[in-house]
Amino acid sequence: MALYSEKVMDHFRNPRNVGVIEDADAVGEVGNAKCGDIMKMYMKIDDGIITDVKFETFGCGSAIASSSMATELIKGKPLTEAMQLTNKAVTEALDGLPAHKIHCSVLAEEAIKSALEDYENRKKQ
Amino acid sequence: MIYADNAATTKMSDKAIEVMTELLKSTYGNPSSLYEFGQQAKEVLEHAREDIASVIGASPRDITFTSGGSEADNQAIVSAATFGKKRGKTHIISTAFEHHAVLHTLKKLEKEGFEVTLLDVHEDGLVRPSEVESAIREDTCLVTVMYANNEIGTIQPISEIGAICRSHGVLFHTDAVQAVGHLPIDVEKENIDMLSASAHKFHGPKGTGFLYARKGINLTNIIEGGAQERGKRAGTENVPAIATMAEALKESVSRIDQTSARLTEVRDRIIEGIGNIPHSALNGDHAKRLPSNINFCFEGIEGESLLLLLDDKGIQASSGSACTSGSLDPSHVLLAIGRVHDVAHGSLRLSLGEDITDEESDYIVKSVSEVVTYLRSFSPVWRDLESGKTAHIL
Numbered sequence: 175m176a177l178y179s180e181k182v183m184d185h186f187r188n189p190r191n192v193g194v195i196e197d198a199d200a201v202g203e204v205g206n207a208k209c210g211d212i213m214k215m216y217m218k219i220d221d222g223i224i225t226d227v228k229f230e231t232f233g234c235g236s237a238i239a240s241s242s243m244a245t246e247l248i249k250g251k252p253l254t255e256a257m258q259l260t261n262k263a264v265t266e267a268l269d270g271l272p273a274h275k276i277h278c279s280v281l282a283e284e285a286i287k288s289a290l291e292d293y294e295n296r297k298k299q
Numbered sequence: 300m301i302y303a304d305n306a307a308t309t310k311m312s313d314k315a316i317e318v319m320t321e322l323l324k325s326t327y328g329n330p331s332s333l334y335e336f337g338q339q340a341k342e343v344l345e346h347a348r349e350d351i352a353s354v355i356g357a358s359p360r361d362i363t364f365t366s367g368g369s370e371a372d373n374q375a376i377v378s379a380a381t382f383g384k385k386r387g388k389t390h391i392i393s394t395a396f397e398h399h400a401v402l403h404t405l406k407k408l409e410k411e412g413f414e415v416t417l418l419d420v421h422e423d424g425l426v427r428p429s430e431v432e433s434a435i436r437e438d439t440c441l442v443t444v445m446y447a448n449n450e451i452g453t454i455q456p457i458s459e460i461g462a463i464c465r466s467h468g469v470l471f472h473t474d475a476v477q478a479v480g481h482l483p484i485d486v487e488k489e490n491i492d493m494l495s496a497s498a499h500k501f502h503g504p505k506g507t508g509f510l511y512a513r514k515g516i517n518l519t520n521i522i523e524g525g526a527q528e529r530g531k532r533a534g535t536e537n538v539p540a541i542a543t544m545a546e547a548l549k550e551s552v553s554r555i556d557q558t559s560a561r562l563t564e565v566r567d568r569i570i571e572g573i574g575n576i577p578h579s580a581l582n583g584d585h586a587k588r589l590p591s592n593i594n595f596c597f598e599g600i601e602g603e604s605l606l607l608l609l610d611d612k613g614i615q616a617s618s619g620s621a622c623t624s625g626s627l628d629p630s631h632v633l634l635a636i637g638r639v640h641d642v643a644h645g646s647l648r649l650s651l652g653e654d655i656t657d658e659e660s661d662y663i664v665k666s667v668s669e670v671v672t673y674l675r676s677f678s679p680v681w682r683d684l685e686s687g688k689t690a691h692i693l
């Protein structure tokens with residue numbers, strides 16, 4: 175049996191929404207203190223809706239696939255909904271991850287939260 | 300498929316498969332049985348012992364068959380420790396980049412009151428004999444230094460270390476799992492008291508290995524039971540596997556000069572090619588390394604993704620990345636030679652097989668370059684390095 179599900183391998187091999195948004199309204203960057211994986215998330219936000227999202231990831235198959243899946247799950251969605259996205263939902267959408275690779279996927283949820291925090295901070299200024 | 304993970308395990312040779320298949324059919328008797336059929340198996344077993352002994356310049360009675368390298372390492376270290384403790388000697392010297400079969404055994408002994416000094420292996424991945432000598436104390440009972448490192452392939456100054464140990468009356472063990480069958484070894488000339496080896500690293504079967512322990516060294520049992528192996532290792536001997544190990548070892552050693560010359564040439568061609576990738580670095584000394592070993596770090600990428608994409612291109616390799624280790628830390632070997640976490644995360648080990656062609660080596664270089672460039676194209680770490688936000692270290 176392969177290490178990862180077909181779904182994970184699909185998102186790993188053909189990651190969706192890879193790249194940078196130069197004029198992003200929100201940017202979040204998080205690192206995994208445990209294994210060293212790093213993820214950066216860029217968002218365009220219009221009227222409370224995430225109209226575009228892109229990511230960059232330094233990490234393993236699990237980290238790249240969960241970044242990709244997470245962006246798919248929040249693209250076009252209201253901020254309130256994106257805020258609710260859990261690592262569990264990302265993992266389930268990927269048809270599961272090996273137990274010892276879950277920690278690499280937590281970054282996706284954290285990167286979204288970090289970007290949304292950045293958005294709130296920018297609004298205050 | 301280009302199998303470039305021969306340090307993990309090797310394919311059994313055609314000859315080995317042939318010999319083993321035949322023995323499984325014909326020689327299934329128990330060597331401890333007194334009837335002729337059992338004694339035939341005993342004869343095959345003892346013949347294997349003679350063959351193995353002669354390859355490493357030892358006497359047959361100094362060879363104990365084990366389930367592999369891990370068991371041999373455990374038994375060698377525990378034996379020396381037990382012997383030392385009886386004489387009030389409870390200090391052991393080893394290195395920071397040993398295999399876990401050695402390191403975890405030492406950890407266990409520390410809990411029992413032993414003191415362990417782990418020597419630095421420096422940036423080139425080489426132990427300094429002078430530092431071994433300085434570390435030896437009145438109460439040192441064992442020095443254990445691996446022959447060749449399993450990740451970065453560096454070959455240690457074994458005979459010099461052995462001579463130092465001998466002059467101080469300290470037992471010297473070497474984990475030669477990566478060296479046996481690949482480098483010429485002579486336990487007498489190299490002043491080796493104990494040596495561990497494993498058949499599956501030289502085209503023999505898995506789950507079979509041996510421990511060489513010089514005459515006069517009293518081994519401590521790791522496995523208790525019957526009187527096999529002069530009472531030092533219980534369990535009915537896996538005669539077909541052991542005899543096949545001997546056959547595989549003879550076969551490997553018979554063409555050692557030829558294969559190392561060929562592999563060194565291919566290895567250097569690949570090292571040169573991969574070395575052209577910007578911000579990459581070879582891990583471990585270039586000259587004093589196994590002919591089959593290539594180990595690089597690349598800035599800005601992570602090893603597991605590199606391995607998965609190489610696998611898609613038909614190349615099987617390995618990495619010291621934290622994400623591939625099962626534990627959360629990158630390779631202790633790469634950390635021991637001074638690689639920082641980020642860089643150790645982006646490592647690649649290629650361990651070549653003897654049958655690799657020039658075309659395959661070119662394909663490896665091309666594939667590694669492509670995959671590294673691709674992964675860097677969406678790495679936030681690489682972006683920061685390239686924009687000057689963080690400084691390159693390779």
Ligand SMILES: Cc1ncc(COP(=O)(O)O)c(C=O)c1O
Pocket residue numbers: 306307366367368369370372398400445447448449474476477497498506508
């Ligand atoms: C240097 C070294 N020591 C010990 C071992 C363990 O050998 P085995 O797998 O036969 O137990 C290995 C193999 O992984 C090794 O490379």
Ligand SMILES: [Zn+2]
Pocket residue numbers: 209211233234235236237278622
């Ligand atoms: Zn990871």
